[in-house]
Amino acid sequence: MKLIKEFKPSSWAIDNRLTVYLLTVFITVAGILAYQSLPKENFPDITVPTIFISTVNGGNSPTNIENTITKPIEKRLKSVSGIKKFTSNSLQDVSIVTVEFQTSVPVPVAKQRVKDAVDEARSEMPQALTREPVIKEIAFSEIPIMYINVAGN
Template sequence: MKRLLEILLEHTRPVLLILGFCLVAGSYAYKTMPLEAEPDVIIPIIIVEMTHEGISPEDAERLLIRPMEKELRSIEGVKEMTANAREGVGTVVLEFEAGFDNKAALEDVRSAVDIAEAELPEDTDKPRVQEISFALFPALVVGLSGDVPERTLVQLARNLEDAIETIPAVLN
């Protein structure tokens, strides 16, 4: 290590030349690199939700989740599968390996759900398949406070909401 430092201190011109080149190359890359305000990040999670009015969590697990899990296990690229049963609802969450093809995975999940749907009880609503996307989450959260009446704050909030929604790139 000491020898390396001695060499660098003896040859200051090449060291400064390399440092200057790195600074110029870094500045050029920074200026020309494309930037996105809201990049489309693909989250490797797909959710299957089944609803059946009045079904208990135990029955939801037995009658809704188990048949669905049986079919969903055949899908390739699934990293982890978790299920949750609540009153009237059964949910299966599929987490895929990084770098998955979201369109193919969504198609595979929908096919498996269609097959498993035949094993679900008759009164069960059609299962919903949802892909998690950052576009579903708000990118802007605004809080208003002040020494004014609540009615004034509500009116300001509505005006601000209307103003933000008029921006072309903002989804309502």
């Protein structure tokens, strides 16, 4: 005599096939309706508080730009709260610093904190800059998603 184990939910599903079919159709229709009612945006507004600092001082090498402009700005930015990360590039005649804040920091507050840090660092920079440091916020919603180039003969 063989002892057969029976799994009750499977036995019930086999005995009540119509109920299982109707339940499957109901869950599928409910899922489709729920998906269609979800709010969707073609171009959602992404707000990552990112601030861009550029400082121009003509006639200087990248090493000189790094020592006289970039490092003082970095030194002051280290004491600013809410910064996730910052990157800097020292090029011929220009210093570029990009500061990314945590998403909990509002963009105007982030911009003001960076302005204050740059103002503090200004005393360590050369007095005769070609142009004063420019501080701008980067709005990802204004950056194109795709560039298309069309050419013909």
